[in-house]
Amino acid sequence: MQKLGMGQAVNQALKEEMQRDPNVFIAGEGVGVSIHVNPMFPTHGLLEEFGPGRVKDTPVSEAAIAGLAVGAAEAGLKPVVEIMFNPFFTLASDMIVNHAAKLRYLSGGKSSFPLVVRIKSGAGFGAGCQHSHNLEAWTAHCPGLKVVMPATAADAKGLLKSAIRDDNPVIFIEHMGLYFAPMPVPEQEYLTPLGQADIKRQGRDLTVVTWSGMLGVAMGAAEKLSQEGIEMEIVDLRTLTPLDRETILTSVEKTGRLIVLHEATRTGGFGGEIAAVVMEEGFRYLKAPLRRVTGPDIPVPASPPLEKFYIPDQNDLIKAAREIM
């Protein structure tokens, strides 16, 4: 099987979908001519292959980029636009949250907005809190949107292809930390359905619900704990909304214990949603208190030891697991 970084997997999905459907186009800041020449980046080479008619470099204008997607999607095109870093989603948020998500409803179901907003996210590259701020909880709180956060290159490819074919607006959040580590990705064409979590590791003792960049942390910690005889089951959400409650609840029914692991800050994070769902629908399964392992409630700092302190790691997860075993 080919080995790709997540950026390359995204690139492959974009390529395949653009080849398949002439209505797919991409737009954003530096999606064509870029300051990066690194083939690990998601839009590498697309300008050369598809030309400037379908690979649209835009001015630094996030609201216009998002509006471009909204208007073009209504017309039946399939825009895939990029927000360079998650904090800049704020600048596009009116167009996405008040328009992409709501205009269909406001039309009484007559208009539709089959667009994808790709957002680069994640801490770990020393750029500080105006570049690193995980805001998936914002979009997951907006009916009308779907929110996808792949944790592996293979999932990224299959999920992005599904997102592009979905007739609803999809927020597709890529953790940049995953761009650079090659992972196996099937060569043939495949679609990974939205709305289905994936159990990345089976285990009987404790359920860890996680997504995006934190999957690696969970898998590493699980290996270590396994040596102590604690078997964690790792549920990779993949899609935050629609949320796959069934997979979560089935797992908690088996293990009786829940940890939610996410990189975003704790308070108000999407971890709360997982907690609430389990407490509502899986209360009788629970044998122990919840633990959330998350970024602390601070902006992401730049300095390496501070940023490292921010990002949840295997030790944090192992400690939490021991507390509730």
Place this chain on the structure above:
Amino acid sequence: MQKLGMGQAVNQALKEEMQRDPNVFIAGEGVGVSIHVNPMFPTHGLLEEFGPGRVKDTPVSEAAIAGLAVGAAEAGLKPVVEIMFNPFFTLASDMIVNHAAKLRYLSGGKSSFPLVVRIKSGAGFGAGCQHSHNLEAWTAHCPGLKVVMPATAADAKGLLKSAIRDDNPVIFIEHMGLYFAPMPVPEQEYLTPLGQADIKRQGRDLTVVTWSGMLGVAMGAAEKLSQEGIEMEIVDLRTLTPLDRETILTSVEKTGRLIVLHEATRTGGFGGEIAAVVMEEGFRYLKAPLRRVTGPDIPVPASPPLEKFYIPDQNDLIKAAREIM
């Protein structure tokens, strides 16, 4: 005691603080000359009393309004700016979330941003989802901000005065449905501290955690259930962040049962945070599953029966309470 709508209470707080501190000024769309001449509105009469130097009508420019607050606050002024309706917070969100909340941290604690953003919110006036969209969960997920959502006129007054004197950026969300029902408000000067929840009704059987416009629903339902012998304890959060975990946990320790009630849509709402906190720190108190009584996961529709369907009511709460008793 005087009886005031919440708008009038806010008005009184603004007046008192502007009289006390010449550095307090207000700005926003229609905060001076307004299309409303109704004295129930929060900024009524302030232009006449304090003049156009301190009551600044702005163009329709939410980013500039928020930026005005950020810059002026750094200089030591105390801006109180208004975002007319909660969905338009999107347009101000870069300035608030990436700047008001982060610039102090980025400066290493050297700069500070003592500003207040007042946001009008709430469904119930038939304007649809671009005017009614409760987004408190967004700001409550942003370290560096404090988020206040009063449920009574008296609290609104005391909390707004505290918010204005606080040296941190405070998001102060007013439910417009509360503007028009007169409620008792103490005449003398008082401050209500941020970060303290208030038990609005004592009860032994079930804890309802709520805030803002939903308090009235909770109180009404509590009266009815009381007649059946079910005594609900109503915790009015008042401040979402910093969150008063202690009051919540003490209440759940007593009752063993938890309902969270909020008007915002369910998935990703701040109800999840309450659930998670209790599941983490109060797990052993719990005798029954959680219930969340919230807006459904849809945009707020305009048509009266649809909007009524959207807004959680006493029956929804009573039904949820019966389920877990």
Place this chain on the structure above:
Amino acid sequence: MNIPRKKQQEMLWTMILSRKFSDSLVELCRIEGKIPGMMILSTGQEAVGSGVCAALKQDDVIITNHRSHHHLLAKGADPKGLMAEIFCKKTGCNKGKSGTLHLTVPEVNAPCTTTVVGATLPIAVGRAFAQQYTQEQAVTVCFFGDGAADEGSFHEALNLAALWQLPVIFVCENNLYAGAQRYEEHTRVKDMAERARAYDMPGIIVDGNDAPAVYQAALEARQRALDGQGPTLMECKTYRCRGHGEQDPQHYQPRDEIRAWQEKCPIPRLSNMLIASGIINSAELQEMESMAESIVQEAVRFAEESPYPEPREALEDVYV
């Protein structure tokens, strides 16, 4: 100006229809419990909707805002569907999900209406991009107010539209007020059309109470757009004869000013002209008026008799 008779009649007709529509709402919205939410009317501004839409073909798209009735009627929207939606009924063009503020009529190519001020502009850019991308022989018109021209979205949208030479006409309906703010209280620039230069785009000032002038300017802008010469900013100078909404007492609008503009009302202005030039006679005018009246009455009756949606219909139409 050499405007086809039919076009001139059409403009007069859509203005009359639009005015009757508004006038009925002035009354209806004052009846307790009749119509939910705000009531925002375009009385006095009809020439903008009628003039612009007369210059468009069916395939052309309009993106409109909170003050949309005259745009939509001029584009050919069914008054019954609109009225029922304003009444928030199940038979409304948006099944009661929208109400009056974001009336959306994809059937006449008005597929994205938004009440977020300034938001029409980036969406129009996207819609026009699709026309360019698919090489459709059609344009997108974007309606917005003078207040909207102060939003950041105005700037980003015009810059991008000019850069890509998109087939879009930005119609700034300058009615001298944005909420309670007079024009010169929200910007220092004398004419909004001036702002076009900031993007190297043609900027045109039109008498927004002169339907044929609006038509002519829109026609030229449309042709430029179809010829690949990109967008135009068209400022239509008009006046908001009523309040921001019907609950607005207009205490900040000088009475003389209102009166003066009422005298410049675009409807008699055009009808007098058409009568003077023999394009219609006064019987025909009267017929237009009574026809409009009965269409509006029928729309009101339809709206009133229609049921509200069932509560659980609220759950529909969120996702495809």
Place this chain on the structure above:
Amino acid sequence: MNIPRKKQQEMLWTMILSRKFSDSLVELCRIEGKIPGMMILSTGQEAVGSGVCAALKQDDVIITNHRSHHHLLAKGADPKGLMAEIFCKKTGCNKGKSGTLHLTVPEVNAPCTTTVVGATLPIAVGRAFAQQYTQEQAVTVCFFGDGAADEGSFHEALNLAALWQLPVIFVCENNLYAGAQRYEEHTRVKDMAERARAYDMPGIIVDGNDAPAVYQAALEARQRALDGQGPTLMECKTYRCRGHGEQDPQHYQPRDEIRAWQEKCPIPRLSNMLIASGIINSAELQEMESMAESIVQEAVRFAEESPYPEPREALEDVYV
């Protein structure tokens, strides 16, 4: 132009210091593990920071962006504090919270630095409003790039500043690129200064590689602001001699173009002029250079020897 000798020397000095500072970083950031994050330098643009800041008094405020080193050094920031912050050390001017991208130095009235493109503008408006509100005899300078001038925040900020006649100078540092986009790929307007007219504000074009010209223009803009005549948009035409960041191979910048602009380098341009006019001699120039060199070396030494912050310090400075 009749610029005091001392000012001319000062400009040359801050440019030389800034260049040495950048040059040292070119090397340092290539050493694995030495400096975290991106490295964005202002090589070739020093005349903008030096010319503008020479026109300012201590009390005047600057709001700067991701490409800030030359602004901050010209405003008098301590090179040690900056360098240590760039190294993300505890002794950095922001305790390692910021790193290189949002260097904030309230001590020299640079209290709000942001790497969100365009965000400096609304904040500068607020800061200038405070100066007007408290009747301070001081102005706010807002630095931003040509790319930033396409953000909506530019538009809202300039409109409000003009409307309220705030004491702010908007300095657009047009270095011909925004990321990998050439100027004419991100806007059609020939000169950014043109955009000032959209707000009825003076718009001025300055040779951004000519420090005395920049100084003169800033001085005049400052005086206008203090006189209550409001804001100025000042476009400084210059060139980004290095990549967007140091990892950018500049494959899209023509080699000749870079060379041509290197020949217009603002530092020899001013030093030659000052030598020619006898304001300094070449020994003094050499002394300046070696002094700058040793200050920068000392700053690097300080930064290298400083400890990182303790991990738990991450929890500090969120709230007052």
